[in-house]
Amino acid sequence: MSSTRDIDNLIELMAKLPGLGPRSARRAVLHLIRKRALLLTPLADQISVVAETARECLNCGNVGTADICDICESEKRATGELCVVEDVADLWAMERAGVFKGRYHVLGGTLSALDGVGPDDLRIPRLRDRVASEGITEVILALNATVDGQTTAHYIAEQLDGQVRLTSLAQGVPIGGELDYLDDGTITAALRARKEL
Numbered sequence: 001m002s003s004t005r006d007i008d009n010l011i012e013l014m015a016k017l018p019g020l021g022p023r024s025a026r027r028a029v030l031h032l033i034r035k036r037a038l039l040l041t042p043l044a045d046q047i048s049v050v051a052e053t054a055r056e057c058l059n060c061g062n063v064g065t066a067d068i069c070d071i072c073e074s075e076k077r078a079t080g081e082l083c084v085v086e087d088v089a090d091l092w093a094m095e096r097a098g099v100f101k102g103r104y105h106v107l108g109g110t111l112s113a114l115d116g117v118g119p120d121d122l123r124i125p126r127l128r129d130r131v132a133s134e135g136i137t138e139v140i141l142a143l144n145a146t147v148d149g150q151t152t153a154h155y156i157a158e159q160l161d162g163q164v165r166l167t168s169l170a171q172g173v174p175i176g177g178e179l180d181y182l183d184d185g186t187i188t189a190a191l192r193a194r195k196e197l
Contacts, residue, residue, distance in 0.1 A: 061106030063088050080137035110148035138165040
């Protein structure tokens with residue numbers, strides 16, 4: 001029996017995390033072991049707590065430790081605006097920007113015929129319910145500019161047509177972007193979405 005079996009197992013598990021391959025996982029595990037009291041033990045304890053308490057918000061699909069997340073609970077967020085995102089990482093990115101003050105709806109993915117993902121596999125039925133029951137005046141479709149993201153946006157727009165104001169995030173040249181480094185699709189979207197100065 002190997003004396004490093006448990007450590008090897010930890011490295012294998014860490015290597016399954018996004019952005020970590022086997023070598024990065026090995027370096028991370030070695031660092032954790034060297035800083036056992038400062039990092040490894042508190043990390044293990046916190047992972048145990050999160051494994052026990054983390055859950056999806058029953059209302060919007062955000063991740064937290066309560067059945068209804070803080071954003072859905074907040075009366076200050078009841079602006080009538082609902083921002084639809086593909087996954088929780090997108091919600092967190094929007095929150096990091098600190099600009100949007102409404103509520104969110106996490107779909108849990110995008111429609112994909114190739115992967116067999118249909119409307120009922122996502123939180124689209126729940127989105128229709130929320131629009132009907134929560135006094136929503138605007139739905140902002142903040143979906144990724146991929147084929148599946150745009151297909152999903154069009155499907156949702158058809159489902160909610162006439163019920164609520166529908167908008168989407170602007171697309172085009174990013175702040176600090178240089179035209180020479182942009183792909184053709186980004187330049188095309190930016191040109192089509194041009195505005196008066």
